[in-house]
Amino acid sequence: MSKRWKWMAAGACGVAALAGAACTPLLTFDALVPKDNDGVRIARDIPYDRGPRQKLDIYAPRYRRADARLPVVLFFYGGSWASGTRAGYAFVGRALAAQGFLVVIPDYRIGPDNLYPDFVEDGASAVRWVMAHGQDYGGAPDSIILCGHSAGAYIAAMLAVDDRWLGADRRAIKGLAGIAGPYDFAPFDVAASKAAFGAWPDPTETQPVRWAGKGDPPTLLLVGDADETVRPRNSEALAAKLGAAGVPVRIKHYPGIGHIGMVTAIARPFRYRASVVADIAHFVKDVTPAR
8 A cells, every 4th residue: 555545545534534523525525535547527506496505416437338328326414404505525426336237426405594394395396406407418318326425324215205296207326335324213303303403393214214114215324333323223223124125135234444544444444344326236237127
């Protein structure tokens, strides 16, 4: 390992630790960490609606056919529904694009000014934008995989299992890949969930596990066994509900990995810790048709 690589990896480790403690956007981590050369950003600041946080960036494989129609991974980042920016997740976009996918990373409205269901509604708007415009960037608008980490996994799950948001457009969703997601966390007993969901009159309506059932898309749930922020039981509860309804579902546990470690493992220097990228790539290829 070169001195430069060692310095960058050490710096990234420090930033990851700070991010884990403060739940802040991973801007510095993204700036430091080496990224996948085979994935490139092909568009940025694309509006999917009219608000200042309703914009998205797009990543694609560096080498792709001009007539390619790639599966679209729509990735929602975490941040307790109160922080985060797509600018801190270029390492995710480039990593997944390097696996052969079109990757869309949107911003969405966050607290304290925007509470449930604003961020879920933004997720639905981003899905419909992909359906309408994804092919302009080389994507297959009828082959969308919803993916996310933490609060972003919650958004992805609600769109995947609850017809209230997408209705008939849910047909374009071919799979759900949730990373360390909260899916069964009512009643609300931590500040983040109280702030984002506490004003909603029926807490059970906000929970993905309530809506999961027959006809939902195939699901991959990735869990860090050392996650003390979003307990693994969230993924276990959703997996049990989907499995009982006959939905193809797989849950994978990573020993010794914590909450932030699940997303930083997507970055090149930390993939030895958890096979998150490989597992998502295998899942996407398995649930989307060959083109």
